[in-house]
Amino acid sequence: MSFTPRSQSEIAQAVASDIQEGWYVNLGIGLPTQIANFLPEDEDYFLHSENGLLGMGAAPAEIEEDEDLINAGKQYVTLLRGGSYFHHADSFAMMRGGHIDLCVLGAYQVAANGDLANWSTGKEGAIPAVGGAMDLAVGAKKVYVMMTHQTKKGYPKIVKSLSFPVTGLGCIDRIYTEYATIDVTDEGLKVIDMIEGMTFDELQAITDSPLSLAQRTS
Template sequence: MSHTRLSREQIARRVAQDIPEGAYVNLGIGLPTKIASYLPPDRDIFLHSENGLLAFGPPPAAGEEDPDLINAGKEYVTLLPGGAYFHHGDSFAMMRGGHLDICVLGAFQVAANGDLANWHTGAADAIPAVGGAMDLAVGAKQVFVTTEHVTRSGEPKIVSALSYPVTGKQCVDRIYTDLCVIEVSPAGLQVTEIIPGLSFAELQALTGAELTDATGAAGQENKT
């Protein structure tokens, strides 16, 4: 069947729908930072950046950039009413102290048991970039991952066991890819959403770990 993969913006928009009122949320570098642009305006959500920002908003309009207001990815942001910026050490104390409800991270690989690899591929010429990922992976109450389902060469990113260096063990709660949404549960990887036009069997063939179809009626439609 033909299908159209979600764009990075569409993945970010989908994650934004699941962030609840009152949540304190860290958005990792890369795709996760796009989520700030899609959060529902009627929800009070407090975004945290590891370089020392709390309660920031979407990117500013062109010409209104403030060089003192950037996120961990060095992208310009806005500060919402009541927002604050503070010392890097205080920011990491928030991350390590269990004060964040959700962090959203990118990934090179996610294992079936929720292990995460997102800082280094292990290649000799790769530049490691751990940042605060390890602190977030163990410090946040929930860890969401956003990623393309496969690499540019077609290799699965969701695997039975990691082959890349570990960022955090059994830390991932949910995975959002350009093909589906997966809950990481004690019962395994539960697929709760699949993009239109893609069957569960096709999704499984693109995945390096066993999946369970938990889509219900919508999933049955996708499989016809």
């Protein structure tokens, strides 16, 4: 192997480059929150948090952290001019009503048909509730996943079928990992880009689901 995996920041940059100006975007807890740091400052994006925020900006400097301004993952955020606060019931109505153009979530597993597992591994003592992930998975117009390609033990996270509790069925449109960007299509998983130096066979060897190569169109 003669390749260097993308860093978390580089994955976030890859996702940010695919977000269209003017979109209303929810960034899930964990890795996806980094995407806000790479959106162009001279363009308009409307970042949403399920706890009742719209118009978030990049993460604040430590000296500018406001204890009353956090996202759903309890991370400090900034609010851009024109941003707003509202009740979480209104926030969920926005999510469930199809008003979010894109949601970017983390994941434990993604199946070949776009099924998502991202809230529990099913083990005793795991997270007790799914939170808003189900609402986002089925309510957003597009759903992208940003995750590591394998578990810490080296097991594939892109699988033929889920073995963890389901968050949403057939909801994922695109997957970003440290090795590749992969579209979920009716014809299966299509690799639209890979890191330099990695071969398709090497990528397939660490992926449980069959892959095929495709020209990137968006």
